[in-house]
Structure formats: structure tokens, C-alpha cells
Amino acid sequence: MSETIRWEQDADGIVLLTLDDPARGANTMNAAYIRSMGETVTRLENERDSITGVILTSAKKSWFAGGDLDKLGATGPDQGQAAFDSATEVKAQFRRLERLGRPVVAAINGAALGGGLELALACHHRIALDDPRVRVGLPEVTLGLLPAGGGVVRTVRLLGLVPALTRVLLPGTRHHAAAARELGLIDQLVDTPAALVAAAREWIFTNPDAAQPWDVKGYRIPGGLPAAQLPAFPATLRKQLKGAPYPAPRNILCAAVEGAQVDVDTAFTIESRYFVELVTGQVTKNMIKAFFYDKNAADSREIGETPPVRKVAVLGAGMMGAAIAYVCARAGLEVVLKDVTEEAARRGKAYSERLVEKTAARDRKSGAEANSDAKPTNGADANSGAKPTGNATANSDAEASALLDRITATADLGALAGADVVIEAVFEDPAVKHRVFAEIEDVLAPGALLCSNTSTLPITQLADGVRRPDDFLGLHFFSPVDRMPLVEVIRGAKTGxxxxxxxxxLVRLLRKTPIVVNDARGFFTSRVIGTFTSEGLAMLAEGVPPASIEQASGQAGYPAPVLALIDELTLTLPRRIRDETAAAIRASGQTWTPHPADPVLDRMIDEFGRPGRSSGAGFYVYADGKRIGLWPGLSAFAQSGAAPVPFADLQERMLFIEALESVKCLDEGVLTTVAEANIGSILGIGYPGWTGGVLQYINQYQGGLTGFVTRARELADRYGERFTPPPLLLRKADEGSLFL
Known part of the structure; x- marks a missing residue:
């Protein structure tokens, strides 16, 4: 046995290779694996005459987890040659495996992601366990990387250029086994782990001369060469990225297109070169830190044993309450959706009905396409081992019906009896929330968890309205709830x-990432995103053309342009938050300082009557609910003779103001960890992913914290004291430390 791969050969000459790294809970493409695979391939070549075929399987819950992120994240700008050599070595091993001259089968009993799928693609046939836990894909783009083990080259040659790019490489989708089978990444599905090896053995015996399609004379890439397929693709990608500094999609496109025009081995070299540019760059390090290390830190907080949740009461069947009810039911929980009238509650449940129907329609369409598009691959019957699509659709319909059955829409307080958790999502008024909790507290199960979905109101203040403040906290979901992956858990002064x-x-049960913050007005996410939207409005007040503001936020990497985002939130919301905050500050004896954004909000609402998308009129013009362009009347904010604001300033004002506010949140104890600040800012409020999050953006800024402080002071001199570096940032800059 080598370090990480066990070798067993039976009397029929079939070699079973079991991936099993004894030092890790998952198999990764680390140094020990690379040594083991090198030794294993050499032995396969040396003993080829006694071998009938090869089966690759895994002893881990996941089949193969992919690249070693510790190593990849630590690759410096001066280590390009070493990164190239390492990628070349891995590809050479895979190439020797697929040209062994004996059939090689991947028996996939767990997730095969990244390098795991690349290993499977180097096999002649891929059989997967049809289990929800099995995911297949190349998600490297989500970490700022590209697949460097031949994943770009082989998916293009297996699926064709456009399907490989649009369904695998650029979205980084983690497909369920059945979806991967429909796409062509998997050749065959089986129902049980025991059937995997048996099916692999059968395939080996019936395909003794197996070879990769691209190694067969006369092979052509499905769909033809790039010239026939991609005349507008670069422009489409540029439009999708909006000019944001994400180099990975560009490099993937280049590697795919260039590699499709040369032989396989040259294409591997091209792929490695584009990989090196990424892995030695800063964006990749930022994204690995945020989306792997920081997200894992947030997801794996120690919680010990907790009582099970079986029934959730959602109070308020408006947009947020209805969506929260849906995700709870989707997680298998019994849900009571209560509103003041049964009609309002039923309208809330209708939200779930629409989502369920949309999902079912998508599944039916996918099934129909799979039936019409199925083609034999690698000389095997394309339907071998596949479950009938009709059955899958029936299962999907049954699951949809069961989901809806778990939601009870009602106005009856008695229906809440026995609920383990209550999530309040009523109007943002403390008096209303107090009244709602007073009505229901005696009906719930003893010791039920009491949660408010408020986005700004202090949890400690709301806890005054319940008899058990130690069981009361904030559970802040983000819209649209069914897609947004973050939940902000807010601890009040008396929360236990x-x-x-x-x-x-509960958040983990809903398959979302939690961050825990301490109580303050606006908490972390609402407080910080408010600085972003206010900065966009301040630019408009200065006479900056609105199109430039939107372009700057897009090129900075924000998923939604700032004025468009304010329209979605409605302008009345930030004004109400502003007025409430001002009143609270004045009540405490402090001085309220107006923001340059304030006059813009007031004029848009009071003078122009344009409070946002929900009313059909905001910074944008809408037709039939669709955004069709910026409102020409915004010219009212133009200032003749105003000095132009540098485009770089527009971008950095938005990035800096959120980062500076986050430092204040950390200093005040609202935030307790850097990891939660980073991943919370990306997943919750759309801070650009390429930065690694609000505090990592400061760490990686040119010149480090000192460089960031210098630039912040420049912005403060030009645009206002709100850019003045806070004390914590100055202390850490003086120490030469980072936000870790």
C-alpha cells in the first residue's frame, strides 16, 4: 500500500484502488496523494500484462475533495514555476492513467468535486451512487481558481465548448448525481454502495479496449471548434462580470477556447499557465480565505447538544414571513404561518406554492431535455443504470406536495400550540412586535425559542416585551430568503x-451560514450596508452622473448597482431608519450629524414622489415591473461646473466606507470575529467576493493597513470626515498587524 491509496487485485485481474488518506478526514490532492498516485500509476504500468482493469473508489464519506487549499492559498507570486510543475505532475499522472491500455472506472460513492472530478474524468467510465449526498462538479471558479488537473481540457472535449463553459466551468455548479448523469459528467447511476464495484466490474469485462474519446482517431469536439460556437461569448462574459476584477472566469474562458484548438497535451500546458496566473495572485487568496476558511469557521461554531426543532411558528405572512415559512418547510419542519386574517395567511402560503411550482416546472423541463438529448458516451449505453425520468418527476411532485402540506396558514392562535420556535416577521414597530409576542407566548411549547426577524431594531429593546428575555434573540434573514445563504443571529443583553x-x-438545519453579532441599532449587516447606499446617494448629491455611480459599483464588484439596490429596498426604509436613529441619538443626549445623502432621499420621496421599485418609480423607470433605465429626472441633481470625481474614487469610496464601518463594529464589540465579518459581508450584503470580505479588503490593500490608512485619509480630505480611520485601525496599522 502507498501512503494514501490501497491496492487490491482479485483473481480476475481487476485492481481495486481505494483512496484513503490516513492523515485526513477527506482525500485531497496534497503531497502525500501526489506521491501515492505516482507510485500507483507506475505499478499499474509495470504490471499491466496481469491487469484486466482498474476500479477507483474511496474509503471516505466524500470520494475525493479536490486540491489542497492550505497549499494553494499559500502560493506566493514568486512560486509560479513550482505551481506550474505541480499541476504538470498531476496532469501527467492522469494522462498515464487514461492511456494505460486497460479500462479504468471511477466508482464514485461520495462527493467528487474539483480535483476529485478531474481524477474521475481521467477514467474511461464514471459510475456514481444515486444519493443526495453525492455532488459532482468543478467549483474552482468560486475560489478564484480554475481546474488545473485537466478539468478544463477534458470537460470541453467530453461535453463541447459551450456546455462545458456554461454548465460546469463558469458557474462552478455542484451537481447532484442524477443531474451530472443528465449532463454527461457521469455515465451510470446505481442505487446502493454494494452495486458500485459490481457495476464497474461488469463494465470492465464488456469494454476491454476502452479508451478516451479524444484518444480515438477521428475524434471531434462536440459542437465543433470555437469559431463556430463563441462569436459573442467574451462580450457576454464581460457583461456578466460588469468589469469587476474577477480573473478566474476570464482565464477559464481563455484556457477552454485556446485549448480546444490544439492537441490534448498542448491544451494541458495552456491550462496550467492560466492556472499559475491565478494561484499566485491576491484575488485567489482572498476568495479561498473567505469562501473556505472564514465560511467554515462560521458554519462550525461549537453549539453542543440542543433540543430538536419540530414545529416553527412564523408570525406575519408578508414577504419575509412567507419566505421564512418556505425555507423552514423545505428543511422538513412543520410550519404554522399566522397573520391577522386567514386570507392574509393564505396569501403568504401562496408564495411557497409559486416557488414549488417553479421548481417542479424546472424539473419537468430538465427531465424532458435529458430524455431528448441522451447520447451514448464512451461506447456505453447512455441509459445504462439511469432511473426513468418519469419516476424522478413523480418523486419531485410528491416532495413538493409534502412541503406544502407542512405549512398551515391560519389566523388562529391555537394553531401555534406546541411550537418549539417562533419567528416574528411583522411590521418594524416595537409596539406592534411587543403586542404580537404578548398574544402568543402562553400558547407556545414551554421554553420555546423566541426570535425576531427585525433588520434594525435593538433586540434588547424588543426583549422588554417578553417574559423570557434569555430565550429571545434576533434571527435576521435576507431577501430573497430562499436563495440568500446568510442568517444574522443577534444576541441581546439578556440572551442566554x-x-x-x-x-x-436551526440555521444549520435550514442549510444556511450563521454569523453571531451583539446587539446595536442596525446590528452589523444593516448598519454597514447603510453606509454603502448612503455613499451612492452622496455621490448623486455631489452631481456625479447616476450612470457613472452605477458603473462604478458594478466594476467594484457589487452584485447590484447602488441606486438599483436602493430602489429594491425602497427609499422609505433608509429614511425611516435614519429618522429613528437620529431620534435615538438625540434622546441619549448626543448630537446627530446629518449625512450628505439625506437631501437626496427627501427630494426623491417628497418632491418627486418616487419611493422605489415597489411603487413603480424610483431612481429607475419601470414598465410592467421591469427596470428599463435610469430616470431622466435625476438630472435635477446635476451641478454645473462641479469638478469631476475620479472613477477610482467612486469605487473606493463604496468599498472603504463599508470596511471602515466594519472596523467600528469590531471595536465596539458588535462583531466578535474577523471571519464572520468577512463572510457575513459577502453572503449577507453583497460586499464584493474578490476582496475576501470587509476586513480582508483592508488586509490586502496595497501597502497593507498602513496603505489603507493613507488612502482613507485622502478620501476624508476630499469627501468628508466619515472616511477618517477609526482608532482600532490606527492601532493595528501602527503595530504592523492584520485583521485575523
Missing amino acids: DPAVHRALA
């Missing part, structure tokens, strides 16, 4: 640790 742990367990 058990309540926080129970909330974290």
Missing part, C-alpha cells in the same frame, strides 16, 4: 448562550 446555540442549530 443556550438560546444562541439553539438558533445556530
Whole structure:
């Protein structure tokens, strides 16, 4: 046995290779694996005459987890040659495996992602366990990388250029086994782990001369060469990225297109070169830190044993309440969706009905396409081992019906009896929230967890309206709830640790990432995103053309342009938050400082009557609910003779103001960890992913924290004191430390 791969050969000459790294819970493409695979391939070549075929399987829950992110994240700008050599070595091993002259089958009993799928693609046939836990894909783009083990080259040659790019490489989708089978990444599905090896053996015996399609004389890439397929693709990608500094999609496109025009081995070299540019760059390090290390830190907070949740009461069947009810039911929980009238509650449940129907329609379409598009691959019957699509559709319909059955829409307080958790999502008024909790507290199960979905109101203040403040906290979801992956858990002054742990367990059950913050007006996410939207409005007040503001936010990497985002939120919301905050500050004896954004909000609402998309009129013009362009009347904010604001300033003002506010949140104890600040800012409020998050953006800024402080002071001199570096940032810059 080598370090990470076990070798067993049976009397029929079939070699079973079991991937099993003894030092890790998952198989990764680390140094020990590379040594083991090198030794294993050499032995296969040396003993080829006694071998009938090869089966690759895994002893881990996941089949193969992919690249070693510790190593990839630490690759410096001066290590390009070493990164190239390492990628070349891995590809050479895979190439020797697929040209062994004996059939090689991947028996996939767990997730095969990244390097795991690349290993499977180097096999002649891929059989997967049809289990929801099995995911297949090349998600490297989500970490700022590209597949460097031949994934770009082989998917293009297996699927064709456009399907490989649009369905695998550029979205980084993690496909379920059945979806991967329909796409062509998987050749065959089986129902049980025991059937995997048996099916692999059968395939080996019936395909003794197996070879990769691209190694067969006369092979052509499906769909033809790039000239016939991609005349507008670069422009489409540029439009999707909006000019944001994400180099990975560009490099993937280049590697795919250039590699499709040369032989396989030259294409591998091209792929490695584009990989090196990424892995030695800063954006990749930022994204690995945020989307792997920081996200894992947030997802894996210690919570101990918590009582199970079986029934959730959602109070308020408006947009947020209805969506929260849906995700709870989707997670298998019984849900009571309560509103003041049964009609309002039923309207809330209709939201779930629409989502379920949309999903079912998509599944039916996918099934129909799979039936019409199925083609034999690698000389095998394309339907071998596949489950009938009709059955899959029936299962999907049954699951949809069961989901809806778990939601009870009602106005009856008694229906809440026995609920383990209540999530309040009523109007943002403390008096209304107090009244709602007073009505239902006696009906719930004893010791039920009490949660408010408020986005700004202090949790400690709201806890005054319940008899068990130690069981009360904020559970802030983000819209659209069914797609947004973050939940902000807000601990009030009297919230107990058990309540926080129970909330974290619920968020995990909903398959979302939690961050835990301490109480303050606006908490972390609402407080910080408010600085972003206010900065966009301040630019408009200065006479900056609105199209330039939107372009700057797009090129900075924000998923939604700032004025468009304010329209979605509605302008009345930030004005109400502003007025409430101002009143609270004045009530405490402090001085309220107006923001340059304030006059823009007031004029848009009071003078122009344009409060946002929900009313059909905001910074944008809408027709039939669709955004069709910026409102020409915004010219009212233009200032003749105003000095132009540098485009780089527009971008950095938005990035800096959110980062500076986050430092204040950390200094004040609202935030407790850097990891949660980073991943929370990306997943919750759309801070650009390429930065690695609000605090990592400061770490990686040119010149480090000192460089960031210098630039912040420049912005403060030009645009206002709100850019003045806070004390914590100055202290850390003086120490030469980072936000870790």
C-alpha cells in the first residue's frame, strides 16, 4: 500500500484502488496523494500484462475533495514555476492513467468535486451512487481558481465548448448525481454502495479496449471548434462580470477556447499557465480565505447538544414571513404561518406554492431535455443504470406536495400550540412586535425559542416585551430568503448562550451560514450596508452622473448597482431608519450629524414622489415591473461646473466606507470575529467576493493597513470626515498587524 491509496487485485485481474488518506478526514490532492498516485500509476504500468482493469473508489464519506487549499492559498507570486510543475505532475499522472491500455472506472460513492472530478474524468467510465449526498462538479471558479488537473481540457472535449463553459466551468455548479448523469459528467447511476464495484466490474469485462474519446482517431469536439460556437461569448462574459476584477472566469474562458484548438497535451500546458496566473495572485487568496476558511469557521461554531426543532411558528405572512415559512418547510419542519386574517395567511402560503411550482416546472423541463438529448458516451449505453425520468418527476411532485402540506396558514392562535420556535416577521414597530409576542407566548411549547426577524431594531429593546428575555434573540434573514445563504443571529443583553446555540442549530438545519453579532441599532449587516447606499446617494448629491455611480459599483464588484439596490429596498426604509436613529441619538443626549445623502432621499420621496421599485418609480423607470433605465429626472441633481470625481474614487469610496464601518463594529464589540465579518459581508450584503470580505479588503490593500490608512485619509480630505480611520485601525496599522 502507498501512503494514501490501497491496492487490491482479485483473481480476475481487476485492481481495486481505494483512496484513503490516513492523515485526513477527506482525500485531497496534497503531497502525500501526489506521491501515492505516482507510485500507483507506475505499478499499474509495470504490471499491466496481469491487469484486466482498474476500479477507483474511496474509503471516505466524500470520494475525493479536490486540491489542497492550505497549499494553494499559500502560493506566493514568486512560486509560479513550482505551481506550474505541480499541476504538470498531476496532469501527467492522469494522462498515464487514461492511456494505460486497460479500462479504468471511477466508482464514485461520495462527493467528487474539483480535483476529485478531474481524477474521475481521467477514467474511461464514471459510475456514481444515486444519493443526495453525492455532488459532482468543478467549483474552482468560486475560489478564484480554475481546474488545473485537466478539468478544463477534458470537460470541453467530453461535453463541447459551450456546455462545458456554461454548465460546469463558469458557474462552478455542484451537481447532484442524477443531474451530472443528465449532463454527461457521469455515465451510470446505481442505487446502493454494494452495486458500485459490481457495476464497474461488469463494465470492465464488456469494454476491454476502452479508451478516451479524444484518444480515438477521428475524434471531434462536440459542437465543433470555437469559431463556430463563441462569436459573442467574451462580450457576454464581460457583461456578466460588469468589469469587476474577477480573473478566474476570464482565464477559464481563455484556457477552454485556446485549448480546444490544439492537441490534448498542448491544451494541458495552456491550462496550467492560466492556472499559475491565478494561484499566485491576491484575488485567489482572498476568495479561498473567505469562501473556505472564514465560511467554515462560521458554519462550525461549537453549539453542543440542543433540543430538536419540530414545529416553527412564523408570525406575519408578508414577504419575509412567507419566505421564512418556505425555507423552514423545505428543511422538513412543520410550519404554522399566522397573520391577522386567514386570507392574509393564505396569501403568504401562496408564495411557497409559486416557488414549488417553479421548481417542479424546472424539473419537468430538465427531465424532458435529458430524455431528448441522451447520447451514448464512451461506447456505453447512455441509459445504462439511469432511473426513468418519469419516476424522478413523480418523486419531485410528491416532495413538493409534502412541503406544502407542512405549512398551515391560519389566523388562529391555537394553531401555534406546541411550537418549539417562533419567528416574528411583522411590521418594524416595537409596539406592534411587543403586542404580537404578548398574544402568543402562553400558547407556545414551554421554553420555546423566541426570535425576531427585525433588520434594525435593538433586540434588547424588543426583549422588554417578553417574559423570557434569555430565550429571545434576533434571527435576521435576507431577501430573497430562499436563495440568500446568510442568517444574522443577534444576541441581546439578556440572551442566554443556550438560546444562541439553539438558533445556530436551526440555521444549520435550514442549510444556511450563521454569523453571531451583539446587539446595536442596525446590528452589523444593516448598519454597514447603510453606509454603502448612503455613499451612492452622496455621490448623486455631489452631481456625479447616476450612470457613472452605477458603473462604478458594478466594476467594484457589487452584485447590484447602488441606486438599483436602493430602489429594491425602497427609499422609505433608509429614511425611516435614519429618522429613528437620529431620534435615538438625540434622546441619549448626543448630537446627530446629518449625512450628505439625506437631501437626496427627501427630494426623491417628497418632491418627486418616487419611493422605489415597489411603487413603480424610483431612481429607475419601470414598465410592467421591469427596470428599463435610469430616470431622466435625476438630472435635477446635476451641478454645473462641479469638478469631476475620479472613477477610482467612486469605487473606493463604496468599498472603504463599508470596511471602515466594519472596523467600528469590531471595536465596539458588535462583531466578535474577523471571519464572520468577512463572510457575513459577502453572503449577507453583497460586499464584493474578490476582496475576501470587509476586513480582508483592508488586509490586502496595497501597502497593507498602513496603505489603507493613507488612502482613507485622502478620501476624508476630499469627501468628508466619515472616511477618517477609526482608532482600532490606527492601532493595528501602527503595530504592523492584520485583521485575523
